[in-house]
Amino acid sequence: MKEKSAQFRVIENKSLEVSGSFEIFNAKGELLKSEGPIYLCRCGLSENKPFCDGKHKNSGFTG
Amino acid sequence: MEDPRNRQYTNDEITVFWKPAKCVHATTCFRELIEVFNPGRRPWVDMSAASTQRIIEVTDKCPTDAIVWKYNKDLSENELQASTSTSEEVNPETLSTDPETKPAKVTIMKDGPIVVEGEFKVIDSNGNELKSMIMTSFCRCGGSHSMPYCDGRHRKIGFNDKK
Known part of the structure; x- marks a missing residue:
């Protein structure tokens, strides 16, 4: 069975949603996650990086 | 026979040679110096975006010699002429990869961007597909002033994973 290819949804002024077939590694090459959907921080403010924790709210982050 | 996809990029001091056939998508060039090596841009190499010294440092880290550099004073006649080539450019993003479907590889760089390689698509909030590619950050x-993509600004603002 062919898995659905990975999809990155750029949610305006919020996070990056990752779904489909993917593997996320840290800089050391350790596997963090391979099942979605997951939400990655785009604003730089999360206290749970690389994942979103909602800190973009009320921060004025745009992008 | 010279590969017609080869390109070269120059500033006042050095010329960088790009040989797509040798690229294995190590992504070292654009992880370290996306201001200069940006696969999402045409042309993908901007020799004015960093110092010659910095371009040399990063070019030397390419593991396969897909990018190499020479001082302009050392260029051969052929190399001097080749710099005027105008045919369509291939860059690390438009190169074809393994036809087998594999999970997209996503790497969270330390104090840096999210680097994505492999088969994937990017959509906006409304589901509209953004430009297709095989590699991005x-x-x-x-x-970034180039949202949602990295433009190297994390270094200027001192972005730190721990904060």
């Missing part, structure tokens, strides 16, 4: 510091 998303901004993670919130400071």
